Each structure stands twice: as C-alpha cells, then as structure tokens.
Amino acid sequence: MATMAGPSRLIGAPIKRREDPRLVQGLSHYVDDIKLVNTLHCTFLRSDYAHADIKSIDTEAAENLSGVVKVITGSDIAGKVGSIPCAAEIEGLKVPDHPALAVGRVRFVGEPIAAVVATDPYVARDALDLIEVEYDELPAVVDLDAAIESDSTVIYDEFDDNIAFTMPLDAGDVDAAFAEADHVVSQRFVNQRLIPNSIEPRGVLAEYLPGEGTLTVWSSTQVPHHLKTILSLLLDLPEQLVRVIAPEVGGGFGSKLNVYPEEAVVAYLATQLRKPVKWIEKRSEGFTTTIHGRDQVDYVDMAVKNDGTITALRAKLLANMGAYHQLLTPIIPVLTYLMMPGAYKIPNIKLELIGVFTNKMATDAYRGAGRPEATHIIERMVDLAAQKLGMDAKEIRFKNFPQPDEFPLEMATGVTYDSGNYQMSFNKALDTVDYASLRARQAELRGQGRYMGIGIATYAEICGMGPSVGVAGGGWESSTVRIERTGKVTVLTGVSPHGQGQETSFAQIVADEYGISIDDIVIIHGDTGRQPQGIGTFGSRATAVGGAALIIATQQVKEKMAQIAAHMLEANADDLVFEDGNIFVQGSPDSAVTFADVAATAHVAVNLPPEVEPGLEATHFFEPSNFTYPFGAHISIVEVDPETGEIDLQRYVAVDDCGNIINPLLVDGQVHGGIAQGLGQAMYEGAVYDENGQLLTGSFMDYAIPKATQVPRFETEHTTTPSPVNPLGVKGVGEAGTIASSPCLVNAVVDALSPFGITDIDMPMTPNRVWQAIQDAQ
Amino acid sequence: MNKSRKQINTTINGEDYTHEVEPRLLLVHYLREVAGLTGTHVGCETSLCGACTAIVDGQAVKTCTMLAVQADGAEITTIEGLAQDGELHPIQEGFWERHGLQCGFCTPGMIVAAHQLLERNPNPSEDEIRHGLEGNFCRCTGYQHIVDAVQYAAEKMQG
Numbered sequence: 041m042a043t044m045a046g047p048s049r050l051i052g053a054p055i056k057r058r059e060d061p062r063l064v065q066g067l068s069h070y071v072d073d074i075k076l077v078n079t080l081h082c083t084f085l086r087s088d089y090a091h092a093d094i095k096s097i098d099t100e101a102a103e104n105l106s107g108v109v110k111v112i113t114g115s116d117i118a119g120k121v122g123s124i125p126c127a128a129e130i131e132g133l134k135v136p137d138h139p140a141l142a143v144g145r146v147r148f149v150g151e152p153i154a155a156v157v158a159t160d161p162y163v164a165r166d167a168l169d170l171i172e173v174e175y176d177e178l179p180a181v182v183d184l185d186a187a188i189e190s191d192s193t194v195i196y197d198e199f200d201d202n203i204a205f206t207m208p209l210d211a212g213d214v215d216a217a218f219a220e221a222d223h224v225v226s227q228r229f230v231n232q233r234l235i236p237n238s239i240e241p242r243g244v245l246a247e248y249l250p251g252e253g254t255l256t257v258w259s260s261t262q263v264p265h266h267l268k269t270i271l272s273l274l275l276d277l278p279e280q281l282v283r284v285i286a287p288e289v290g291g292g293f294g295s296k297l298n299v300y301p302e303e304a305v306v307a308y309l310a311t312q313l314r315k316p317v318k319w320i321e322k323r324s325e326g327f328t329t330t331i332h333g334r335d336q337v338d339y340v341d342m343a344v345k346n347d348g349t350i351t352a353l354r355a356k357l358l359a360n361m362g363a364y365h366q367l368l369t370p371i372i373p374v375l376t377y378l379m380m381p382g383a384y385k386i387p388n389i390k391l392e393l394i395g396v397f398t399n400k401m402a403t404d405a406y407r408g409a410g411r412p413e414a415t416h417i418i419e420r421m422v423d424l425a426a427q428k429l430g431m432d433a434k435e436i437r438f439k440n441f442p443q444p445d446e447f448p449l450e451m452a453t454g455v456t457y458d459s460g461n462y463q464m465s466f467n468k469a470l471d472t473v474d475y476a477s478l479r480a481r482q483a484e485l486r487g488q489g490r491y492m493g494i495g496i497a498t499y500a501e502i503c504g505m506g507p508s509v510g511v512a513g514g515g516w517e518s519s520t521v522r523i524e525r526t527g528k529v530t531v532l533t534g535v536s537p538h539g540q541g542q543e544t545s546f547a548q549i550v551a552d553e554y555g556i557s558i559d560d561i562v563i564i565h566g567d568t569g570r571q572p573q574g575i576g577t578f579g580s581r582a583t584a585v586g587g588a589a590l591i592i593a594t595q596q597v598k599e600k601m602a603q604i605a606a607h608m609l610e611a612n613a614d615d616l617v618f619e620d621g622n623i624f625v626q627g628s629p630d631s632a633v634t635f636a637d638v639a640a641t642a643h644v645a646v647n648l649p650p651e652v653e654p655g656l657e658a659t660h661f662f663e664p665s666n667f668t669y670p671f672g673a674h675i676s677i678v679e680v681d682p683e684t685g686e687i688d689l690q691r692y693v694a695v696d697d698c699g700n701i702i703n704p705l706l707v708d709g710q711v712h713g714g715i716a717q718g719l720g721q722a723m724y725e726g727a728v729y730d731e732n733g734q735l736l737t738g739s740f741m742d743y744a745i746p747k748a749t750q751v752p753r754f755e756t757e758h759t760t761t762p763s764p765v766n767p768l769g770v771k772g773v774g775e776a777g778t779i780a781s782s783p784c785l786v787n788a789v790v791d792a793l794s795p796f797g798i799t800d801i802d803m804p805m806t807p808n809r810v811w812q813a814i815q816d817a818q
Numbered sequence: 819m820n821k822s823r824k825q826i827n828t829t830i831n832g833e834d835y836t837h838e839v840e841p842r843l844l845l846v847h848y849l850r851e852v853a854g855l856t857g858t859h860v861g862c863e864t865s866l867c868g869a870c871t872a873i874v875d876g877q878a879v880k881t882c883t884m885l886a887v888q889a890d891g892a893e894i895t896t897i898e899g900l901a902q903d904g905e906l907h908p909i910q911e912g913f914w915e916r917h918g919l920q921c922g923f924c925t926p927g928m929i930v931a932a933h934q935l936l937e938r939n940p941n942p943s944e945d946e947i948r949h950g951l952e953g954n955f956c957r958c959t960g961y962q963h964i965v966d967a968v969q970y971a972a973e974k975m976q977g
C-alpha cells in the first residue's frame with residue numbers, strides 16, 4: 041500500500057547546502073582554478089599618483105624582457121575598447137569618459153595605465169618594474185566638503201566643477217514644520233569609506249576562438265549577463281558570440297556587481313593574441329581599484345514635537361563618487377535619499393543630494409549600498425531627538441512607526457513600502473533582551489561609575505531589486521525549468537549566487553512544487569551560454585525576483601505535466617496531486633503514474649493529448665510590481681571602559697522580518713555575515729586617503745576586517761510579514777544585518793557615554809576615538 | 819632561467835612529487851600551478867588572510883609565506899587530502915552540517931587551521947576556537963557557524 045504520509049515540505053526547512061561537499065574539499069573552481077592550455081598572464085601598471093598628467097610612457101624595456109608577449113597602453117586601445125559604462129540615468133548627470141587604460145591623465149591612485157602580457161605570471165610582474173612613466177603631478181581633490189568649494193581644483197576640464205549631479209526633493213511643507221517644531225536636532229554625519237574585500241579577489245580569464253568568432257570570459261562577477269552585453273558593446277563583437285561564465289565566485293558584497301577595466305582589457309587582449317589571457321587581482325590592487333563603499337558627509341536637521349512626533353527632516357547629502365563612475369556609482373546615494381525616513385512616518389522631507397567627484401577610487405554598491413547610510417542617519421537622529429526630549433529611545437520609535445494596517449504605505453520620498461509590522465519585530469527584540477530590566481541594570485551600573493549602553497536600530501530597507509523602472513539595466517529576472525526525458529529537473533536561473541546558496545534554496549522550491557526529491561534537481565547559474573537571459577545577484581533580489589521567476593516557470597511546466605498525466609490516467613488534470621515522485625488523482629495514490637514516466641511520455645511524444653506539444657520546458661521573466669521592504673529591530677549591549685576607550689560588545693540581538701523564509705539556515709548565515717560587516721564599519725574599518733590622494737589603508741595590516749575574536753555570538757530571531765509583491769512572499773535578507781548593525785552599535789556606545797554629554801561619535805569607533813571623545817567632553 | 823631552477827621533492831596528500839622550480843616560486847603557487855591542487859587558495863599573498871593555509875610537516879602554514887624550495891623534502895597535506903576513502907573529514911562534515919561556509923573561498927584554509935587547532939586542543943572552548951582561527955579571515959559568515967562547525971567536529975572526533 042502506498043504510504044499516506046503528507047508531502048514533506050522543504051520550503052521553510054533548514055536544509056544543508058548542496059554546494060558544500062565540493063567547497064569543503066577544495067574541489068570547486070573559482071576563476072583562478074580554471075586552467076586552459078597556453079594561457080598568457082596579464083598584469084596592470086597602475087598610477088602612483090591621484091591626479092597627474094602622463095608626460096610619457098616608455099614600455100620598451102618591458103617589451104624586451106624574455107617571456108613578455110605584449111605591452112599595451114591607453115593610446116593602443118583608444119577607439120578599440122569602449123569607455124567603461126555607467127548605467128545610471130539621472131537628470132543632469134555628468135558622465136566623464138572612462139577609458140579602460142588611462143589616456144593623458146590619471147585621476148586616482150591605482151588607475152590602470154598599461155597592461156603587460158607574458159607567458160608566466162612572475163615575468164608579467166617583473167615587466168611592470170621596467171615600464172617608465174613620467175608624470176606631471178596635479179593637485180589632488182580629496183576632501184568632500186572642499187571639492188565643491190569654488191576654489192577647488194576641478195578634476196575634469198570639460199566640466200565647470202566637481203559636482204556630478206544634484207538631486208533635490210521637497211515633499212510636504214518642511215519650512216512650516218520646522219517653524220512649528222518644539223525642538224530641532226541637527227547633526228553632521230560622516231559615513232566613512234569602506235573597502236569590500238571579498239576574500240576571493242577579482243579575476244578574469246578570456247579565450248577567443250578566431251574561427252568561430254566566439255569570446256568566452258570567465259569572471260568573478262555577480263552579473264554575468266550584464267557583463268556579456270557590455271563586453272560585446274565595448275569590443276564591438278556580436279553579443280550572441282560572447283559568453284560569460286561566473287564560475288564559483290568567492291564573495292562579492294556588491295563589489296563584483298560591476299564591469300571593470302580589467303575585464304574589458306583582458307577580453308580585448310584575448311581577441312588580439314588568440315590565446316587565453318588571465319588576470320588575477322592582487323589584494324593590493326583590490327584595495328585600490330575594486331569599488332569602495334559608502335563615503336558620504338551628511339548634514340541633517342530634524343523637527344520634533346514635545347510628544348516625540350517627528351514632523352520633518354531636512355538634509356544635505358554629499359556623496360563621494362570618486363574619480364569615475366562605475367556601473368551604478370551615482371545611484372547608490374539615491375537609495376540613501378529614498379530611504380531617509382527609515383521605519384518612521386515623516387510627512388515633510390527636504391533633501392539635497394550632491395554627487396561629488398574626487399581623486400579617489402569610485403564608490404559603488406557595497407553590501408547595503410546607500411541604505412546603511414540612510415539607516416545610520418535616521419536611527420542616530422531619532423536617538424538624538426529622544427535624548428533632547430528626555431524620552432526613552434524605545435518610546436520615540438513606537439510613537440513614529442506606521443500602524444500595520446497602513447501598508448502599503450506611500451512615503452514622502454515617493455516609495456511605497458509593501459508590508460510591515462514594525463511593532464511586532466521591535467516588541468520581540470525588546471522582550472528578548474528584557475528591555476526594562478536592562479535599563480534598570482544600566483542605572484545601577486552608572487551608579488557604580490560603569491558605562492553600559494543599550495543600542496537600538498529599528499530599520500526598514502529597500503530590497504528585491506526591483507521593478508525595472510527603478511533598476512538601471514532592468515529589474516526583472518528570468519528562469520527556465522526543464523524536465524529532462526529521465527524525469528530529472530534542470531533549472532536555469534539568471535541570478536548569479538556567490539555564497540548565498542541558491543543551489544539549495546531554489547531546489548527546495550522546485551522539489552516542493554513537483555513532489556520530488558531535491559536530489560533530482562540541478563540548479564545551473566552564472567553562465568550566459570546556458571541561461572541566455574538574466575540580471576544577476578545583488579540588492580537582496582535573488583529569491584524575491586529570481587525565485588519568483590522560478591516558481592512561475594515551475595508551475596507552467598507542472599500544468600503541462602498534469603495535462604499529460606491526466607491523459608495517461610484518463611483523469612481530470614485539476615484533480616491531480618504531485619507527491620513522492622508520483623502523480624495521481626487526489627485520494628487514489630494506488631493508481632499513479634510516476635513523475636519520470638510522465639517526463640518520458642512528454643519526450644517520446646506518441647501518447648500526448650491532442651494539441652499538446654512534446655517536451656517539458658518553460659521560461660518565465662518575472663517583473664515585480666514593487667521593491668520589497670524588509671524591516672526589523674536590532675539591539676546591542678555594550679560596556680565602554682572610559683580609561684581605554686575600549687568597547688566590550690556583550691550581546692547582540694537581531695529580529696529581522698524578511699517575509700517568508702525558504703531556508704532558515706541560510707537566512708541566519710546571511711544575517712550573521714551582514715552584522716559582522718556592519719560591525720566592521722562601526723568598530724574597525726575605514727579607508728583613509730592622505731591629502732595627496734594616497735591610500736594609507738591599502739592592506740590587511742592597515743585595514744581591519746573583523747576577525748573571529750572581534751565579533752560576538754549573535755542571537756537571531758524573526759517575525760514573518762509576507763511581501764505582497766511576489767508569489768513566494770519573500771523580501772530578501774542579504775543586506776539587513778549590515779544595514780542595521782552599524783547604527784545599532786553607535787547608538788549603544790553613545791548611550792553608554794551619554795553621562796559625559798556625548799551625543800554622537802564617528803565610525804569606526806576605535807578605542808582611541810572613543811577615548812578622545814571622552815576627553816573632549818570632560 | 820633554467821640554470822637557476824632547483825629540483826624539489828615533496829609528498830603531497832600521500833603522493834610523491836618531483837619538479838624543477840624557480841627559487842622564487844611561492845609554495846602556494848607550486849601547489850596550485852605545478853602540482854595542480856587548486857583547493858588551496860590565494861587571498862592576499864601577504865600572510866594575513868589564511869586562505870592559503872596547508873599542513874607542512876605537521877604544522878599549519880600560510881603557504882604564501884614560504885618558497886617552494888623551502889618545502890623540499892616536506893610532507894604536505896592540503897584540503898584535497900583530508901577526506902579519506904570518499905568520507906569527509908569530521909571538520910569538513912562539521913562545516914557542512916553547521917553551515918560554516920558561504921562563498922567557500924576561505925573554507926579550505928579555515929578547515930586546515932581548525933585541523934591544527936583540534937590536534938593541539940581536542941576540546942576547545944568557543945573562545946579558544948575563535949583565537950585559534952584568528953589568522954584566517956572570513957568575510958561571509960560572521961564566524962559564528964564556523965565556531966559551531968569546529969565544535970561539531972571536536973565532539974565527533976572525541977566521540
């Protein structure tokens with residue numbers, strides 16, 4: 041007798057990752073692990089100066105070095121390799137030419153000037169030392185505030201100033217709200233520049249087959265489909281003959297959501313030299329020339345009433361673009377702008393966003409991308425307002441949250457939050473830490489001269505990018521589901537995971553829908569030759585958009601299967617259930633056809649119902665109707681030693697609401713990693729350039745990403761408020777931890793130090809900085 | 819160039835290798851490019867990230883800090899050598915069971931470092947695990963599941 045056990049639901053279960061066996065054995069293939077016969081090795085000569093005219097480049101000695109095959113400079117490829125593109129469409133945006141190799145002038149330290157190709161990677165490095173470049177140094181523009189002063193050096197001759205764009209917003213009646221405010225709080229924030237530092241560096245391998253005219257590029261990228269299109273345009277090759285493969289990718293965090301000069305140059309060299317060409321980034325290159333994150337200076341005022349109601353927000357946001365626009369550079373601070381109100385109903389908002397060119401590496405998407413900045417601003421301002429009003433940090437938040445029945449909620453910045461219950465997640469966090477007794481404990485410790493702080497961040501973020509109107513280059517996603525003749529299922533997805541685990545979570549979705557074993561499903565990603573269309577993995581979108589495309593394609597194939605099975609069973613397709621590898625009429629599991637039999641029937645094609653075509657395959661493009669807006673509440677508890685400035689992070693509680701959860705194990709992993717990166721910003725990390733535009737933090741010696749001893753154990757909890765904008769009801773969770781944790785920690789430290797009258801502290805909150813703040817306050 | 823090459827003999831994961839190498843060749847490049855074992859990764863080349871960690875004569879070593887010629891005569895175990903007869907090593911199993919990896923790039927070095935840690939201290943506390951892995955960076959996991967993975971392995975190896 042057939043077992044009557046119900047279908048085992050995989051969605052929602054903590055399934056171990058199917059990716060891991062290859063990864064834990066070192067059997068996976070990242071770009072540098074792919075070895076092609078006769079591969080040549082490329083290195084880049086990079087600018088030593090932040091701003092200089094190139095007087096001359098002498099490559100002769102390098103070319104004469106035994107083993108060197110080719111040396112090229114910017115003038116060699118001018119007109120042959122197009123300008124590195126920026127996808128942003130912003131009114132009045134200045135988009136400077138961005139040559140893959142500098143021509144005439146360099147604008148940041150690390151800018152590529154020449155490329156060397158040699159038969160051996162060591163020789164390619166040796167050759168760099170033999171290239172002579174003569175520079176005429178120009179004054180470097182490094183300070184964000186000074187860059188927009190009228191006496192600043194202007195980086196581009198073709199522009200009048202260093203302002204890349206301005207974007208104003210005036211919603212409601214801000215002036216009246218400030219006039220009627222009981223209190224106004226004002227603060228300048230520096231959201232320091234960060235360096236993403238995925239542990240796998242970038243890398244590119246390109247092979248061109250002149251007979252077929254095909255270019256294949258393996259790149260450590262989050263967006264293979266964008267890279268394919270853009271490379272075809274930059275190199276003037278037919279797009280159909282370009283294939284980009286993102287093999288195993290060792291982390292990205294936004295830094296590989298880009299198209300870099302090295303990708304274009306290596307691909308170009310492969311077409312010219314007709315041998316495979318490989319470039320693997322050195323960590324020192326990663327520090328100077330992989331995009332940086334954050335780097336804003338924000339001037340913010342908030343109007344509040346005596347009862348804690350926030351009536352208006354006014355801000356000037358200066359966002360550092362760096363020297364050139366990378367793919368999304370100007371768009372990142374726009375996300376700050378859109379998310380300025382955070383989790384609060386603020387009817388009146390006036391903003392001025394100013395994008396500024398400087399002689400530094402371009403900023404672009406780094407985990408959170410614009411939302412950590414917004415969250416930092418609003419969460420700090422709310423605490424500042426509470427402090428001024430003598431109100432508890434908890435009360436002011438409840439006072440200004442929207443009610444759950446107000447969603448979908450249109451915000452003054454023009455975005456519409458999809459769903460939310462901010463009270464629920466916050467209450468859960470408050471209960472978890474037992475907030476009231478924490479405050480009592482804090483008062484007790486203060487009496488003993490000890491400085492305990494409780495930090496709160498209640499955030500809302502924008503994810504699931506997104507509807508195409510809001511995402512440069514398209515916000516849809518595509519998925520193909522194919523049931524093979526043997527009944528095995530192939531899923532092709534346009535998302536490009538690099539640690540997120542979609543080979544597991546996507547298989548869970550399909551296995552549940554078809555009632556088959558997860559082992560019968562293979563998820564293929566990151567290869568434009570296999571899945572022709574896609575956008576990629578970024579902006580916490582893979583499951584919200586790619587998963588949505590997948591479930592719809594899965595259901596489309598299922599409908600056809602049901603028709604065929606109904607024909608085989610002489611039943612009605614609507615009555616069929618798919619369970620344990622069988623398809624049968626509800627209630628009659630004994631007369632079933634197997635999933636594999638139906639697949640075979642679909643392909644043998646001699647017993648198909650009329651009008652049904654052979655094969656079992658569907659492709660769906662999913663266009664979401666809106667972004668998703670995950671939210672949550674994080675609470676941290678610290679004790680600060682006023683003698684040393686040392687912060688002891690004692691407890692960290694995260695309650696995140698990312699909608700429905702496919703795999704809680706993966707969600708926790710994302711939250712942990714996200715918090716660690718936000719904690720890195722709060723406590724340790726910061727890119728520092730000197731007044732000449734030299735990067736002082738260009739190695740792991742000087743730029744401190746958190747180590748195992750520097751992060752505590754995190755407590756993670758969830759509430760579940762499904763999103764209405766996709767069929768899975770998911771929201772996305774890749775960035776939440778990063779977005780909430782840095783303001784949460786700063787709020788904790790400021791709370792600890794409030795007896796000194798300290799109201800704000802810049803990140804990273806190094807012991808020295810904390811100690812200095814205490815000294816200054818005394 | 820050939821004149822300056824030196825012959826080295828090593829045993830890697832139980833197999834003997836003999837090659838002529840340039841004296842300046844880093845051990846990590848020898849493992850990856852000459853011996854063809856690409857499970858040992860390069861994350862920084864400056865002995866800071868730990869991605870290149872392998873076991874050389876019983877010691878966990880950052881193989882980007884060592885020259886291949888210094889490994890002449892050495893017995894080396896890389897990540898590829900830990901699983902035996904198709905069975906994952908308990909540490910590998912722990913990383914799988916406890917979701918101790920995301921992108922996986924740090925993982926081979928992390929597992930090898932954990933191997934040494936557990937050899938020296940079979941029953942480490944959470945604090946000892948975190949200190950033992952301080953030389954290995956992970957940018958993805960926030961380390962918590964890595965700690966859990968090592969604890970899992972410690973229990974399994976004792977049990």
Ligand code: FES
Pocket residue numbers: 859860861862863864865866867868869870871880881882883
């Ligand atoms: S590559 Fe050896 S320690 Fe980073």
Ligand code: FES
Pocket residue numbers: 239290291539918919920921922923924925955956957958959
């Ligand atoms: S798993 Fe990605 S760096 Fe550790």
